[in-house]
Amino acid sequence: MSPVNLQSYLIVGAALFVLGMVGFLTRRNLILMFLSAEMMLQGVALNLVAFSRYHGNLGGQVLTLFIVTVAACEAAIALALILMLYRRRKSLDVSLWQELREPELEPIVDEAPLPPAPLPEPMPHLTVAGPEPMHPAEETSHV
């Protein structure tokens, strides 16, 4: 019906936003949670730039620039906080922090054991590097 239009870009933006949201809700590493939030911001930035192109003025792009700025500040503060949290528990797992729950509830711990890690592949046996060792005279055969 029509070529790549505003709706297409908005659809992609929406997909990115939702992916970021699912990542934020799911991943347990603090860093990855933050990166998922950044992906949400990417989706929003895409929307804004698409609208800027649709309306023909630069308002969307300016807002995107500000979003990038604020994302940078946010990254700085987030890292500082992650640092503090890491110092306490020596881990980047967000599930360790459950102290604000209701007093009667039990803390949620991981129960299902992880599958055993795959054995490291044996290192291939390569020949020793260096000059060729001396062969005994009678063993050499070049026929």
Add this chain to the structure above:
Amino acid sequence: MFDGPRSYLWLIPALPLLGAALTAALGPRWLRGQSHWPCVLGSVAACILSVMTLVAVARGFPSAGTDGIRSYYEWFSAGDVTVGISLRADGLTAVMLVTVTFIGSLIAIYSAGYMRGDPGYPRFFAAVSLFLFSMTGLVLANNFILLYAFWEGVGLCSYLLIGFWFAKPSAAAAARKAFLVTRLGDIGLFLGILTLWLLFGSTATGTSRSLAMDVIFDNVALASTRGTLDHEMLTVACLLLFLGAVGKSAQFPLHVWLPDAMEGPSPVSALIHAATMVTAGVYLVARCTPLFGMAPDAQLVVAVIGGLTALLAALIAVTQTDLKRVLAYSTISQLGYMFLALGSGIEQHRLATLAVTAAIFHLVTHAFFKALLFLGAGSVMHAMGDVIDMRRFGGLRKVLPITHATFLCGAAALAGFPVLFSGFWSKDEILAVTWKAAHESEYATIYFVLLVCALGTAGLTAFYTFRAYFMTFWGEVRIPEEAGHHPHDASPVMGVPLMILAAGAVLVGITLGPTGIFGGFLEQHWMKRQFAARLLPEPGGHHLNWLLMSISGAIALGGIGLAYVLYVKTPALTDNLAKAMSGLYGWSRNKFYLDELFEAIFVRPLEGLARLIRILDQYFVDGLVDLIGQIPSFIGYLVRPFQNGLVQSYALLMALFVGGLLLATMLR
């Protein structure tokens, strides 16, 4: 005084009310031992104003063409009924006012001496003042709702005063019993008022309904002349009104509260249960004579109950050992006499006025001598250290001379000692009216039986009155230990009212009765204005019935003599007689087991019902309320697991609801 009672009529109830308010406000902290002043001053002032009203009425107030009604204030109006505070002044009201306020003032003065040192001193006088306000308002009220309001007011004050020493369980129980039993009567009164309002309440304009007495009486008369009067409904209304009177005036079967009410202080018994409150029922029936006069069946019921009560109470009083109980039963008996008189006036033969006159006259004389007797009993109690059982003291005429003399006057008046004492004249008028009814009414036989009962009661009255007198004041001097060593006679504060009342007991009768002043006054200034023409007596007055007077005089003297013989000359005979008639004696002693009967029929089932309802309330209703109270707690229990401390769970909830919000917006 200035332009007639119109200007000061409202002060008569207002001054005791002011006294009550002042006593209640200032009494406990500032007045304390002097708390009687507002009450005494208020009642004396009201008495003076009442006398002025009486004089004004006697001089012809209200002048022809006007009525003695003054409306002060519109209390409320609902739908098509308007109730205002309107007071009336006519002959009957003036007589009642003077009686109430005069005796009330005397009793207030007496109480200042009797109740001295009691911790509830201010409360007593506040309640007494409130009572005087209610009682004067009751007799002044011109419309039925106002009357009912004051009716309840006197009931309330009676409750407050009977249960004055509320820490005593018997007093509290007696107060409750009085209130509840009179409540039964009040139901009848209210239903009667409603019936009257519905049937006869239309005003002249026909747009609204009134509860004013004059309007209702006029409508009844009008309907009667037109021939459209519904006699059955009128009889029903009159009987309902009489039910109220039965409750308040302690007639059978609602008389059981009055003997128990003797738990209150003696001045209370004198004021409320002898002179004034219990006469409210008599006043009501008298005031409604234009109604009762048109319903002869209702009048028959009134007379029968009155006569029956008189005889019953007299039989019980014969064997009581508590002096105040004897006096209480004699009150019931005398009230029965008044109702007997009221019930004996029948329309066809123009006897209504005579009957009503006799009843009101007996009311006035009874007020004087019964108050006197109760105050005298109070003086005896005061001297004997609150012992009132006659078996424990005796020969007090040497120890308490003033009390003895005044008590003798009262006893003689009550017994109907011929000629000298007022009781004779008033009782005789009642007997005369009953005699006439026995001859000339259509229920002649019933009235004849009632006449015989009345004569028998007269004899019993004389007997038990002087039995009590002789047991108390004659015989050897016996003083119980509670009295201390020197029982003192009444102080002047208590003595002077006794003497004034004794003078009244003697003089009121002979001056007002046979001379026809009383009857003439009432006839002139009340009945001529209120009653339909055919209820008024034939011109020519009535003659004194000498035969009946001599018979009743003889009976009275006989009763006194019998009492003298049994209780002074040969006291041992009484025990033998009691053993000989042990069955009858037991019945009389135990008040014919009426209290026990009521207890079994009414009180026990109601207590069971109350217990059942308490269980229902405690477990079912409270349980339901508690259950509803648990609902927020339960919701919290359901929702609490969401708060698991994990940031991602919170974010998950937010995300889910944002999605839902978006959907909801789109679906709009």
Add this chain to the structure above:
Amino acid sequence: MVFFLDITDASRGAALLTLVRDFWPLWATAALGCAGIYGLLPQARTSKPIWAGFGVAAAILLAGLWFVRQDGVWPEQVLFYAFSFLAVVGGILMLAQSNPVHAALSFALVVLNVCGLFLLLAAPFLMAATLIIYAGAIVVTFLFVIMLAQQAGLASADARSREPFLASLAGFVLLGALWCALDKTYNLTPVLRELDLVASAKSLDEVAKLWSEPAAKPGARTLPALDRLKNALPRELEYDVPELEKAWAKQDLPALTKAAARLRDQAAKLKLGALKPRDRDAPVEAPVTAQNVAGLGRTLFTRYLVPVELAGVLLLVATIGAIAIAGRRGEGLR
């Protein structure tokens, strides 16, 4: 707030069902995609299921087929498809990878492709700025943090997800709702089809059957179908719908078909959502194409001056804040 309260309103439920029924391709695609993501999320098992990968692939394919149109300028189409495909794939990979380093690198891939899309949208400065700041600074910083904090490489927490099913469900609901909203606004195909049917109707009964709804009565003032039409059309065409209403009220078939045809042609001409380089709206400060940087600079420092200053202050505050928070040694380590 009030409209939330009639949640039991039957018409609300019927409207939801209508929404799902009308836009079922979108919902199906979203369902497939989110089901696939659920399968791909790191959970405690040896390897990821095959069906999840297929689901995600199918979802992307369908999205490509249904949402982006066929005709148009070919280079733009190809580039758009490529960049958006890689961006979405990068996003999915970021979710699926257990190793945090791999996930961070996938994020860098996403940023790269979004910047490609920026370029397609004629925002070169933003492309460069985003690339430098995100892929250059932020991702690298986080890689450093992961390297220092998790030297083992893979912690047990990384191999698990928190509430995978509910998160996928939330994603599905949100995605479906967003796509439906977008399609309702920018896709006029069903409306055009309906107007076409009305314009070519031979009798009033056909129209009545087309527009028939339980409460409709011929001659009624407002037909629910016409209300729906008015809501579906963009704002500019709203005022032409009353003509349709009048024709229907008068039961005038020629006028009805004429009005419907005119409305259809106007709507077809509308090219909703077309991205025009210029003169689409009110006058702009600067054209959007090659002079993008100059225009951006001029706009920033004239119209948006105060936000720029505030952003500078914000950066300063963030720096000081970060140092203040993280500069403190933990208790016991002083």
